[in-house]
Amino acid sequence: MTYYKAILACVAVIFAELVFADDATSNPALKQFMATVVAPASNVVFGVANEAPKDDAGWAVVEKNALLLAELAKQIQKMSPADHDAWDRQVGLLIERASIAATAAKSHDADKISDIGNDIYETCAGCHTAYPVKPK
Secondary structure, eight states: OHHHHHHHHHHHHHHHHHHTOSSGGGOHHHHHHIIIIIHHHHHHHHHTTTOOOSSHHHHHHHHHHHHHHHHHHHHHHTTOOSOHHHHHHHHHHHHHHHHHHHHHHHTTOHHHHHHHHHHHHHHHHHHHHHSOOOOO
């Protein structure tokens, strides 16, 4: 649980910068947030498609990162630009799908994580297409 709290503390610091941006997609802190916190958590989930964990400890890492991804998505939701509906829809899908991945990790279901990982990727790609990070 300490790992989880430390990540959320880092998120709070980065989030404070993002909340006060006029347009979240043009704020360089959003790119940093995605690269340093969101991407590593999602990569753990995506990695199961290549190699499933071999023990309970490995599965626990996948579950924690999937849960973290869902919590991070809740923070991303608060960074909504003007088009709230599309942003909220994409983030809602990420929360839902990351939660499904966490449940699959808890039951050690690599096939389910691989499938939902593809759905998570599509959700991320859809959002990045609709809201590309703009240079400041």
